[in-house]
Amino acid sequence: MLTHSQVWAAIDALALAHGTTASGLARRAGLDSTTFNKSKRSSGNGRLRWPSTESISKILDATGTSLEEFLGLVRQGASSSIRTIPLIGLAQAGTGGFFDDGGFPVGAGWDEVVFPEAASSHAYALEIAGDSMVPVYRDGDVVVVDPEAPIRRGDRVVVKTIEGEVLAKELRRQTAKTIELKSLNAEHGDRNFNMEQVAWVARIIWASQ
Numbered sequence: 001m002l003t004h005s006q007v008w009a010a011i012d013a014l015a016l017a018h019g020t021t022a023s024g025l026a027r028r029a030g031l032d033s034t035t036f037n038k039s040k041r042s043s044g045n046g047r048l049r050w051p052s053t054e055s056i057s058k059i060l061d062a063t064g065t066s067l068e069e070f071l072g073l074v075r076q077g078a079s080s081s082i083r084t085i086p087l088i089g090l091a092q093a094g095t096g097g098f099f100d101d102g103g104f105p106v107g108a109g110w111d112e113v114v115f116p117e118a119a120s121s122h123a124y125a126l127e128i129a130g131d132s133m134v135p136v137y138r139d140g141d142v143v144v145v146d147p148e149a150p151i152r153r154g155d156r157v158v159v160k161t162i163e164g165e166v167l168a169k170e171l172r173r174q175t176a177k178t179i180e181l182k183s184l185n186a187e188h189g190d191r192n193f194n195m196e197q198v199a200w201v202a203r204i205i206w207a208s209q
Helices: 004-017 022-028 053-063 067-076
Strands: 083-089 111-115 124-127 142-146 156-161 166-174 178-182 191-194 198-207
Touching: 004 022, 004 053, 004 067, 004 111, 022 053, 022 111, 053 067, 156 178, 166 198
Parallel strands: 083 124
Antiparallel strands: 083 111, 124 142, 142 198, 156 166, 156 198, 166 178, 178 191
């Protein structure tokens, strides 16, 4: 028997397998980008909403996925190794109310994405927008950030400044007073900050490419 949570988890897993979010998957299939949003999965009174067979058919066709493969994802959705983590856009991450002072996700307004690998309970996902990080990250790519992961020189990190700027860069060097960041796109300059200008730094542990 198919359960509501398994079917939605399968849609999330299908999106992840194709390097996108549930919203991106909907757009690829010619559907409204909000078709698979978390808010569409239940009504205000708690009544469960199911995706239509038409919408499922369209995403299978758009991704070249067979019904048997999708049902495999449904079965996988019952596994305890599959879980969802919070997701927001990289630009949205610069606004207030989404992170505490330590860079941990808080508040409302987050979507969700399936992440099938081990990570801390505070891990979250960011959807890349624009081309400022090509060729490493492209528009629509999803990166998973773990604020509890140790950070070393050469790691790719997300940095949020006190002023609200959010950057994805490579960590070149960090001391108690300064942080030096290497740009992932040669057309964009490297950035250096005094640590007093930085709200938090967190390591990117996974990307959807």
